[in-house]
Amino acid sequence: MGKKLTINDIARLAGVSRQTISRVLNEKEEVSEATRKQVLRVIEEHGFQPSLQARSMVTRKTNTVALLLPDIKNPFFAEIVCGIERTLREKQMNVFLFTTDEDLEREVSFINLAQNYNVDGMILCSPRLDDANLRKLIPNISPVVLLNRDLEADGAASVMVGAQHGGYTATKHLIEQGHTRIGIIVGPPLARSSVKRLEGYKKALEEHGLSIDPELIVTVETPNEGIHRLTQHLIKNKVTGITTYNDISAAYVIQACTEMNMNVPGDISVIGFDGVILSQVMNPSLTTMALPLFEMGETIANTLIKMIKGTEPYERLTNIYPLLKKGNSTRVK
Amino acid sequence: MGKKLTINDIARLAGVSRQTISRVLNEKEEVSEATRKQVLRVIEEHGFQPSLQARSMVTRKTNTVALLLPDIKNPFFAEIVCGIERTLREKQMNVFLFTTDEDLEREVSFINLAQNYNVDGMILCSPRLDDANLRKLIPNISPVVLLNRDLEADGAASVMVGAQHGGYTATKHLIEQGHTRIGIIVGPPLARSSVKRLEGYKKALEEHGLSIDPELIVTVETPNEGIHRLTQHLIKNKVTGITTYNDISAAYVIQACTEMNMNVPGDISVIGFDGVILSQVMNPSLTTMALPLFEMGETIANTLIKMIKGTEPYERLTNIYPLLKKGNSTRVK
DNA sequence: TTTAATAATGTGAACGTTCCCGGTAATGTT
DNA sequence: AACATTACCGGGAACGTTCACATTATTAAA
Numbered sequence: 136m137g138k139k140l141t142i143n144d145i146a147r148l149a150g151v152s153r154q155t156i157s158r159v160l161n162e163k164e165e166v167s168e169a170t171r172k173q174v175l176r177v178i179e180e181h182g183f184q185p186s187l188q189a190r191s192m193v194t195r196k197t198n199t200v201a202l203l204l205p206d207i208k209n210p211f212f213a214e215i216v217c218g219i220e221r222t223l224r225e226k227q228m229n230v231f232l233f234t235t236d237e238d239l240e241r242e243v244s245f246i247n248l249a250q251n252y253n254v255d256g257m258i259l260c261s262p263r264l265d266d267a268n269l270r271k272l273i274p275n276i277s278p279v280v281l282l283n284r285d286l287e288a289d290g291a292a293s294v295m296v297g298a299q300h301g302g303y304t305a306t307k308h309l310i311e312q313g314h315t316r317i318g319i320i321v322g323p324p325l326a327r328s329s330v331k332r333l334e335g336y337k338k339a340l341e342e343h344g345l346s347i348d349p350e351l352i353v354t355v356e357t358p359n360e361g362i363h364r365l366t367q368h369l370i371k372n373k374v375t376g377i378t379t380y381n382d383i384s385a386a387y388v389i390q391a392c393t394e395m396n397m398n399v400p401g402d403i404s405v406i407g408f409d410g411v412i413l414s415q416v417m418n419p420s421l422t423t424m425a426l427p428l429f430e431m432g433e434t435i436a437n438t439l440i441k442m443i444k445g446t447e448p449y450e451r452l453t454n455i456y457p458l459l460k461k462g463n464s465t466r467v468k
Numbered sequence: 469m470g471k472k473l474t475i476n477d478i479a480r481l482a483g484v485s486r487q488t489i490s491r492v493l494n495e496k497e498e499v500s501e502a503t504r505k506q507v508l509r510v511i512e513e514h515g516f517q518p519s520l521q522a523r524s525m526v527t528r529k530t531n532t533v534a535l536l537l538p539d540i541k542n543p544f545f546a547e548i549v550c551g552i553e554r555t556l557r558e559k560q561m562n563v564f565l566f567t568t569d570e571d572l573e574r575e576v577s578f579i580n581l582a583q584n585y586n587v588d589g590m591i592l593c594s595p596r597l598d599d600a601n602l603r604k605l606i607p608n609i610s611p612v613v614l615l616n617r618d619l620e621a622d623g624a625a626s627v628m629v630g631a632q633h634g635g636y637t638a639t640k641h642l643i644e645q646g647h648t649r650i651g652i653i654v655g656p657p658l659a660r661s662s663v664k665r666l667e668g669y670k671k672a673l674e675e676h677g678l679s680i681d682p683e684l685i686v687t688v689e690t691p692n693e694g695i696h697r698l699t700q701h702l703i704k705n706k707v708t709g710i711t712t713y714n715d716i717s718a719a720y721v722i723q724a725c726t727e728m729n730m731n732v733p734g735d736i737s738v739i740g741f742d743g744v745i746l747s748q749v750m751n752p753s754l755t756t757m758a759l760p761l762f763e764m765g766e767t768i769a770n771t772l773i774k775m776i777k778g779t780e781p782y783e784r785l786t787n788i789y790p791l792l793k794k795g796n797s798t799r800v801k
Numbered sequence: 802t803t804t805a806a807t808a809a810t811g812t813g814a815a816c817g818t819t820c821c822c823g824g825t826a827a828t829g830t831t
Numbered sequence: 832a833a834c835a836t837t838a839c840c841g842g843g844a845a846c847g848t849t850c851a852c853a854t855t856a857t858t859a860a861a
Contacts, residue, residue, distance in 0.1 A: 141846090141847055141848085142847065142848065142849095143847080143848095151810075151811085152810065152811045152812080153811085153812090153847095153848085153849095154810075154811060154812080154849080154850095155809085155810060155811080157848070157849060157850095158809095158810090160848095161849085165808070165809065165810085166808095166809070166810080167808080167809060167810090170809085170810085184580065184583070184584050185584065185847080185848070186584065186586065186846085186847055186848065187581075187584045187585050187586075187848095188521060188524060188525055188530070188585065188586055188846090188847080188848085189525060189816090189846070189847035189848035189849090190847080190848050190849075191521060191816095191848090192521055192522060192525055192815095192816050192817075192818095192846090192847075192848065192849090193815070193816050193847090193848055193849045193850075194816090194848085194849065194850095195816080197521070202565075206550075207540065207546050207549055207550055207553070208543065208546050208547055208550050208745075210541065210543065210546075213540050213541045213543075213546050214541055216540055216565075217539075217540055217541050217567065220540070220565065220566075220567050221567075221569075224574075229564060229566075229581070229585075230564070230565045230566075231562060231563070231564060231565075232535075232549075232553065232563045232564070232565040233553075233562075233563075234550065234553050234554075236554075241557075247517065248520075248562070250517070251517050251518065251519065251520045252520050252521065252562075253519065253520075253521055383745070383749060386749035386750070386751075387749060389751055390749065390751060390753075393751060412541075412716070413746055413749070416716060416719035416720060416723065416746070416750075417719070417749070417750060417751065418719075418722055418723060418726060418750065418751050418752075419751075420723075474816090474817055474818085475817065475818065475819095476817080476818095484840075484841090485840065485841045485842080486817095486818085486819095486841080486842090487819085487820095487840070487841060487842080488839085488840060488841080490818070490819060490820095491839095491840090493818095494819080497838095498838070498839060498840080499838095499839070499840080500838080500839060500840090503839085503840085518817080518818070519816090519817055519818065520818095521816090521817080521818085522816070522817035522818035522819090522846090523817080523818050523819075524818090524846095525816090525817075525818065525819090525845095525846050525847075525848095526817090526818055526819045526820075526845070526846050527818085527819065527820095527846090528846080
């Protein structure tokens, strides 16, 4: 466990100066082929690797991106993270992971922390911070890419899920299958997209001349809790179709239906959102509004990289629309 | 976006020396209450925050841990990561995330990278590296905690899943429910635990005087592929119980059974492994060998923290045993 | 031959902290 | 009154790199 070698040690061993080593490491041209070979040999021989800390101390670049998200257990985020990580990695960038558990205080403190680490950029997934405070912070943390949060500000870009469109399409699908009493389970109030999804739901009903019954609109207060109860409520109100805010909630809905001896899709059609792997392995497989999650991650990462490089223009706002993916949880009435 | 303030700027503004600011920041005692107040006021007023880079340059501590895992999409890892992250966070430590996608080359290069970042410790989840190379690397990267990899070496600790015990318990459960022809789906050959699980399976059969039929032992070559085919094979060989290597594979097995008009649990009992959320939301809910994943993450993180601090002893080897969690996918024959 | 241009290398400073030591003033001890 | 102790504070050095500039040797141009 001998002390780690520094660039100076290598310089001494190779019989050249510190700076020459640095030049070789950074592949600068102004060094003769002979010494280059020699230096590389010594580096190889001793397994020298430069301290990235010291380097970024002077270059002001860390090649690191802070990634902040509510919950890595949620496959929605996990798949996005996968796309982000893969893309950044290809560009030799690294990921600092922070999960906030939806806690505002932690969110703020993490943003601060990341800032003190001098990260090159940040990715904030569905931040809880309110608009005013977020806007205030952006100058300090830019460039930053926001997921599901549209904030027009210098140094910030957004990648948005077309929640309204998704809610609309899901509802329309049920209507076209002959359903007229359609319930919607709205996600936790924190998630901004819940509102959009509800808008889409209403729009679809209106367009098809169906009335909006407040009894058929129910809201989950804390993530994935009380869904059985809400489902019972909807079934008592004679729904034949239910649209939900994500795939897991759809799975709970189907469980609740089964418990009440209602068959899915025989008696009730259920439609999910996100299209995570769960939707494929469930029984019945889930009809869902599928999002290209991995690709979303790629988009997010690529946008941020463009912003960091600052050489080419980037999309300030990218909208991603979910696609209806038919499974066996919906059926013509 | 005015330049970031340094400790020197604050010193000037507060009319004291650099060192005094440092003392206040690090809560050293040797500074009078009056100047402390004054300094804190100036810091607060200008929103100064010290550069963690510069700090760790001299302290040789980064308060950062590198976390390397094959795939964050796998809920098994996602939940463990959650426990790790939460625990480290409480100790003011941060997480560098690397996913390897089971790729050996990437694994090695990430370990290198982490080393150059001067992380305080590493967590390697089910590394692909072979024993000899891993052992060689450990002196450079210690302290390190390994998941599902028992390697006795200085500066390394291991947290292991009791795979053999799990395989044994699962099989025994099926036997006790009256099954005599029990199939096992063995995980990808990369996963060392597959072998152990198979051992447990064999032990349970032997103990109960059942013969081991090679036709009932099938292996998945690439993750989660070909499971339908393998299930068909088992069913043709008249199994009434199937034990699998994780919950997702169990879900695929159940799908395959349904396709062949075999009812689960009516005709076939299926048992999973891990106990991720999927097992609860499936239909039927899954009987599985449940692991305390979040707690495992906590254990991993706490062990590493102890190793880093170096003040108290730590467990070199922690074994974690899965618990049979009854769902509706198994039934008395 | 002289001078200018070019290639190859080396040197001091800087990045922003903390560590180590030394200094001053105030207080206590004999 | 002389000395030791304590409390507080400041200055130089260091961490390991890269940057900006200086230097030398080499080649080309006049």
